Amino acid sequence: MSSPTVRQMRALVAVARNGSFTLAAELLHLTQSALSGQIKELEQLLGVKVLERNTRRVTLSEVGRELYPLFDKMLQDLDGAMADIASRKALNKGTVRIAAPQMLACTLLPEAMAAYRAEYPKVQLRLVDCPVDNVAGRVFSGEVDVGIGPERDALAEIDALPLFEMPFVAVFPPGHALAAKKQLRWQDMNDHPFIALQGQFTERLLREMRQPLSPHNEVTFMTTALAMVAAGLGVTACLPYAAPMVRRYGLEMRPIAAPELTRKFFVYTKTSRSPSPAAQSFIGFLGEFVQGSRSAL
Structure with a gap:
């Protein structure tokens, strides 16, 4: 047996609720003959009557009394779901979960989130700060909708949308010997205790530099490296977005020119799950925000 259509269910619910074909037809913006046709089709489909008609009133049959609350609940659930989708599409609601490395999560990203919220106050943004090498993994696991981080070894089922590319800069205390250099080179960094990040940060630097670099200390978070530099324990390298x-920490930044090494950042999403309207909106907004922020650096 075929299932009743949504129109047929709406017809039965409207007649049952109003006790009148005339009122139900007005409510559904139908002619009475069209409404009667939908009820007739429903009865033919079921093989039983759902309404009892006489010259004075319309009442539900025994089957109609059983079907009415079921149809009514199904239609309420459907209408609620459709309204929810429309609201999300209009960015009147929705939640976007974002994973980002700690340094990005305490500099550029909160500013972008605040600007987005000012424009779309009904969308909830939730930030997860984590080690840089964990960003894509958080996306893969479904813990977050969007990941923002530097280029890393490819993961299956992860899309990477380019966000920005920036050159490394040296970071050191005021009055440091590196400040006297007219042009900083990576080998100059090696003359001082170099504080690097664990994992692919250092691995990729070594591959790209093609010259020795011996980190004195490797830490998980860039904020730790900056605190160590501020304490006079060495120097480090980061990207210009970390300027705030x-x-x-009262430190100075200088470009490293020989060789100039850059780092690309991407927006990571899961290929098997299309981003929600809110997530798509935030990704587009973030791209424009970053372009404006880079102009101000």
């Missing part, structure tokens, strides 16, 4: 945190 570098200044907070």
Whole structure:
């Protein structure tokens, strides 16, 4: 047996609720003959009557009394789901979970989130800060909708959308010997205790530099490296977006020119799950925000 259509269910619910074909037809914006046709089709489909008609009133049959609450609940659930989808599409609701490395999560990203919230206040943004090498994994596991981080070894089922590319800069205390250099080279960094990040940060630097670099210390978070530099324990390298945190530690930044090494950042999403309207909106907004922020650096 075929299932009743949504129109047939709406017809029965409207007649049952109003006790009148005339009122039900007006409510559904149908002619009475069209409404009667839908009820007739439903009865033919079921093989039983759902309404009892007489000259004075319309009542539900025994089968109609059983079907009415079921149809009514199904239609309420359907209408609620459709309204929810429309609201999400209009960015009147929705949640976007974002994973980002700690340094990005305490500099550029909160500013972008605040700007987005000012424009779309009904969308909830939730930030997960984590080690840089864990960002894509958080996306893969489904813990977050969007990951933002530097280029890493490819993961299956992960899409990578380019976000920005920036050159490395040296970070050191005021009055440091590196400040006297007219042009900084990576080998100059090696003359001082170099504080690096664990994992692919150092591995990729070594591959790209093609020259010796011996980290004195490897830590998990860039904020730890900056605190160590501020304490006079060495120097480090980061990207220009970290400037607010570098200044907070009272440190200086200088470009490293020979060779100039850059780092690409991407927006990571899962290939098997299309981003929600809110996530798509945030990704587009973030791209424009980053372009504006880079102009201000």
